Amino acid sequence: MTRMARRAASLQPTIFTAMTDLANRHRAINLGQGFPDFAAGEAIKRSAVRAIKQDCNQYAPSNGQPQLREAIAAKMSRQYGLQFDPGSQIAVTVGATEALFAALFSLLDPGDEVVLFEPCYDSYRPAISMAGGVSRPLTLRPPDWHVDRDELERLISPRTRLLLLNSPQNPIGKVFNREELRAIAELCVRHDVIAVTDEVYEHILFEGEHIPLATLPGMADRTLTISSLAKTFSVTGWKVGWAAGPADLVEALLRVKQFITFCGAAPLQTAAAEALAVGEDFYQRLKEDYRQRRDFLCELLADVGLPPLTPQGTYFVCVDIGALGRGNDIAFCRDLTERVGVAAIPVSPFCSNPDDGRDLVRFAFCKSRPVLEEAAKRLRAGAGM
Template identity: 50%
Template sequence: MSEPTGAWKRTAAGAGLLGPDGSVSPTIFAEMTALATSTGAINLGQGFPDEDGPLEVLDAAREAIAQGANQYAPGRGIPDLRLAISEHQQRFYGLHLDPDRHVLVSAGATEAIAAALLALVDSADDEIVVFEPYYDSYAACVALAGARLVTVPLRWPDFQPDLDALERAVTDRTRVILVNNPHNPTGAVFETPVLQRIVELAERHDAIIVADEVYEHLTFDVPHVPLATLPGGWERTLTISSAGKTFSTTGWKIGWATGPAPLITAVNTVKQYLTYSNGTPFQPAIATGLRLHDAFFEGIASELALKRDILGAGLRAAGFTVSEPRGSYFTVADASPLGVTDAAAFCRDLPQRAGVVGVPVSAFVTTEHRAQYATLVRFAACKRVEVLEDAAGRLAALMR
């Protein structure tokens, strides 16, 4: 069998997805989770909750299974979930969607992102602009689509993009501006002028915005502003979200994309040859979740803010400098005050030293930019309070 060549291999190598010998590199999450398992360390590396979601949602899934919802769902998603998604977009953001034309259910947000890029990329000359550090699947999806990855750096400590750098990155070669807001791994929530500039640049260069907004309900003291709600935004924005982060059901893999009918049709054209259909009994359960009362959505944000504060206090007590996150599951800490110069090596040693697992931020950037993030570590706050308090106590041992 011949080796893969061309744009895929070039992009994958540049993003650090291939090893020196051309082999596929394991993800940092797999490596760190294995370390947590082998050492018994508390895993604050991977972003999954350790508590179940709301009982109403779990009961609805059990009921759907009992009632026989165990075969293929329609490729676009069951009608009631598509209706619930459209109701959600109107309820929270004032967007009026036709559930039959503007909504597509996917196997989690990651599939929707992959299908979107595969659908929208026309040639190896197309460029995808992302903010760096970035969720690790972005580089992989760009590589699979055969496009070129162009990054806009987010700088410590607030991780807001420089607008001049953004303007230089977006050109007539830009096919997609991929925006994750609230942002993983940094916990940043982009300010409205940044979002407005993204829309302006997309209009100027005829680019499509793919907005990954899976943490939309997990912001702290700042509102979530969907790009599709800004002037000029709806016409060229594909918005992607997921049930996993909102309802603590990451294993169910129920996501969705919303946007103008031509964009949804393009994504569905690819999606039908990926999973086609997924999670039949979970789809009515997520429809139930999206219709929960406002107190639920307010409560998950305030609870996570409390957990963020516990984690942040523990990291500061351990000697880290901490960037205060405004959203998402994650907190980024600078380990340089501890004498660390290589966060990747530090994270591999941390389970033995302190019984805690984190992830180096350098795992979320292109190879040539890793030195700029060399001392930064991402920790996840989406764990039970007692687990976070235990982790904070273990980290404090670093100072002894």
């Protein structure tokens, strides 16, 4: 008899853990797990060291350091024209994942339904399920991952409480366009649905523009916008995230968060506040840097016979292995890791119906140039595997 609770027993180790362990055993280049392997900027590291030396080492307020909440409000106003009260409409969290988890637990009652877009980040469905909710996925299809408005509306029922949106979207690199967002917003307003948006890749974008759902008509008062420092500033280990939205939604999130972590690391929040004051040229350089990495990897994949689905955003690119007659993503990734020495992530675990992702494999390009070049060497040597 297991001593594990049923809710825990139903959960398996993430595909990231499994593939990283396999990569380590075979000394493979890990293009699976999405973390930058290059150093964060010197300025943000100095800010964190300075905060520690100045004894900013005790508990932060549960809703976050005041200067960070003010910096988030200023950033949202400057970049998107969104106005938030730092005192009541912004909460600092231990990464965006905690913000999502606390939001779902604070806004869902048992049986409430959540509309989401698949393939999606693999924490969404377990969090919805643990909160007592029911996932109602709309599967997006390559090559353009188009949102069908009628199909989306058919998913909405009297039990629909939330819509969960990730743009730019992991793992597929889709950036939702204005027409799609307008349709989503109209349906949320018509059916009185709350939106929770995961916008952690907001500044890693190559085509189109990042349009926060909260900026569309009728959405400011029904959207909880979540983002983080991790991807933009290459500090995934800091776990500094935030949620911004109407005061009642933020208060609900904080009522749950106080019993999860209470607060995050105070000196890192102080450093984050300084980082968010950077000029717009920083974000432009970030885009161009990642564009070069994306183009390098996409050209390589095409050259070795792995047709890439060029992403509009994020630092991931998917490959369609179905066209190669290799439509088993998990077997393909294991073989690639063991025989070629390059690890990728199968996409089927990102889908409630694994067959919807069986033809897709995700590679990460948030890696240093020498690592990408070594991966290129191995992939060329293993071409036609």
